[in-house]
Amino acid sequence: MLDETTIETFKAGLRGELIQPNDEGYDDVRKVWNAMIDKRPALIVRCSGTADVIAAVNFARENDLRLSVRSGGHNIAGTALCDNGLTIDLSGMKGIHVDLETRTVRAQPGCNLGDLDRETQVFGLAVPAGIVTDTGIAGLTLGGGFGWLTRRYGYTCDNLLSADVVTADGSFLTASEKENADLFWGLRGGGGNFGVVTSFEYQAYPVGPQVTAGMVIHPMERAREVVKFFREFSAGASDELCCLLNLRPAPPAPFLPEEVHGKPIVAIAVCHSGSLEDGERAVRPLKEFGDPLADVITPKPFVVHQSMLDAAQPPGRHYYWKSEYLPEFSEAAGGVLMDHAVKITSPHSAILLFQLGGALARFGETDTPAGNRNAAYVLNVAASWEDPAQTDEQVAWARGCWSAMQQFSTGGVNVNFLTGEEGNQRVRAAYGVVNYERLVKLKNKYDPQNMFRLNQNIAPDV
Numbered sequence: 051m052l053d054e055t056t057i058e059t060f061k062a063g064l065r066g067e068l069i070q071p072n073d074e075g076y077d078d079v080r081k082v083w084n085a086m087i088d089k090r091p092a093l094i095v096r097c098s099g100t101a102d103v104i105a106a107v108n109f110a111r112e113n114d115l116r117l118s119v120r121s122g123g124h125n126i127a128g129t130a131l132c133d134n135g136l137t138i139d140l141s142g143m144k145g146i147h148v149d150l151e152t153r154t155v156r157a158q159p160g161c162n163l164g165d166l167d168r169e170t171q172v173f174g175l176a177v178p179a180g181i182v183t184d185t186g187i188a189g190l191t192l193g194g195g196f197g198w199l200t201r202r203y204g205y206t207c208d209n210l211l212s213a214d215v216v217t218a219d220g221s222f223l224t225a226s227e228k229e230n231a232d233l234f235w236g237l238r239g240g241g242g243n244f245g246v247v248t249s250f251e252y253q254a255y256p257v258g259p260q261v262t263a264g265m266v267i268h269p270m271e272r273a274r275e276v277v278k279f280f281r282e283f284s285a286g287a288s289d290e291l292c293c294l295l296n297l298r299p300a301p302p303a304p305f306l307p308e309e310v311h312g313k314p315i316v317a318i319a320v321c322h323s324g325s326l327e328d329g330e331r332a333v334r335p336l337k338e339f340g341d342p343l344a345d346v347i348t349p350k351p352f353v354v355h356q357s358m359l360d361a362a363q364p365p366g367r368h369y370y371w372k373s374e375y376l377p378e379f380s381e382a383a384g385g386v387l388m389d390h391a392v393k394i395t396s397p398h399s400a401i402l403l404f405q406l407g408g409a410l411a412r413f414g415e416t417d418t419p420a421g422n423r424n425a426a427y428v429l430n431v432a433a434s435w436e437d438p439a440q441t442d443e444q445v446a447w448a449r450g451c452w453s454a455m456q457q458f459s460t461g462g463v464n465v466n467f468l469t470g471e472e473g474n475q476r477v478r479a480a481y482g483v484v485n486y487e488r489l490v491k492l493k494n495k496y497d498p499q500n501m502f503r504l505n506q507n508i509a510p511d512v
């Protein structure tokens with residue numbers, strides 16, 4: 051236990067706030083996206099800049115405190131928080147600077163994807179990232195990061211140019227291809243294992259601002275034809291086009307007839323980020339296929355498309371995910387997904403199959419820890435519910451679907467989609483043998499005491 055004077059001295063030296071369990075607002079500050087997570091840090095340092103981060107890391111080390119790092123607070127496993135330890139909360143650090151000449155972007159770790167898109171799209175630029183606006187850029191980048199632009203420009207971490215990091219000993223380092231290149235390699239997929247990132251520098255690209263995007267929705271009775279169409283359509287897509295298959299109960303969306311709400315549907319969502327003419331041509335077969343319940347594919351601002359799926363995954367619900375990478379989407383795999391889609395009992399749960407491929411192959415498997423570059427799709431079996439009494443049932447559904455799909459996996463998994471319970475074998479599966487061993491060596495160098503262990507941990511072996 052820390053005595054009051056020690057805490058007060060630490061607090062007085064911060065520019066940001068120090069929040070403790072008896073402080074007003076404590077319960078709001080310790081909330082994360084997934085309501086399954088209910089952790090109670092003893093100290094939450096709401097950092098206002100790098101100096102606070104250095105002070106917090108040093109304080110945690112000197113007082114042997116459990117330490118967690120929070121940016122967007124979106125990780126399914128809830129590793130942003132810790133019980134009875136110190137949480138470094140970066141969510142208030144939201145600065146972004148866009149350099150129009152070099153098309154590079156510097157962003158602080160508290161930014162979410164919506165912040166990043168807003169500040170880049172005003173100049174017609176975008177950094178390839180994820181598909182839900184309130185996801186944090188920090189955790190996403192450090193775990194790889196995929197989204198609508200991945201097939202064109204690679205993982206988010208493939209577009210990281212440098213990062214500023216506070217390491218376990220309180221040092222402040224810049225990591226890039228030129229400086230601390232070993233650490234830079236580790237940050238491009240190795241998660242929060244090597245220190246606290248206080249600034250990210252990205253390459254951005256001209257995108258939109260209008261893209262051809264949206265989704266078509268069919269009733270589940272037509273799933274067999276729709277899934278077959280999706281398999282062929284996505285397999286033939288150019289790198290400018292990215293497709294997502296979504297099987298779920300229909301949400302109460304205004305563009306869906308009321309009598310369909312709650313009934314099982316199959317949707318194909320797309321984003322074509324090339325010219326509007328090419329986009330129109332590319333999505334035409336999808337728009338002409340079958341007799342959809344709704345077709346909301348149209349030219350629209352990229353930022354609008356980026357928020358299309360926000361309503362489906364709001365903060366504060368209970369969530370449990372099971373994920374796997376697939377090398378292809380076979381007819382048999384489609385059959386398994388359809389069998390499990392009709393067993394969904396929560397109106398919020400969904401099966402998502404997101405297309406990858408394309409530019410991922412521009413890097414080799416060991417060029418970054420975020421590998422799995424042979425994956426053509428990432429599967430996410432996403433259970434979501436409101437009533438905690440439903441937890442066992444919903445978790446069982448997700449596990450059942452995932453177990454049945456494992457036969458189609460590459461054997462790899464996205465580290466950012468692992469829940470807290472999956473264990474070290476799954477972390478190893480996320481990286482593969484060669485990358486995992488290299489990450490361990492890096493951990494030995496930068497965090498031999500494993501201070502940053504409340505994450506998908508790569509334990510040192512010194």
Ligand SMILES: Cc1cc2nc3c(=O)[nH]c(=O)nc-3n(C[C@H](O)[C@H](O)[C@H](O)COP(=O)(O)OP(=O)(O)OC[C@H]3O[C@@H](n4cnc5c(N)ncnc54)[C@H](O)[C@@H]3O)c2cc1C
Binds near residue numbers: 083131186187247467
């Ligand atoms: C609704 C939703 C949609 C998603 N969509 C996508 C998607 O389209 N593509 C995709 O790739 N992923 C997606 N994800 C997964 C997402 O990448 C991870 O949840 C990611 O961890 C979120 O980052 P965060 O900053 O919000 O995480 P937090 O929960 O704040 O942190 C998670 C972990 O990341 C590490 N970390 C965070 N910040 C730092 C930092 N500054 N320095 C060092 N370590 C740090 C820590 O280990 C921490 O425990 C989605 C998640 C959700 C919930």
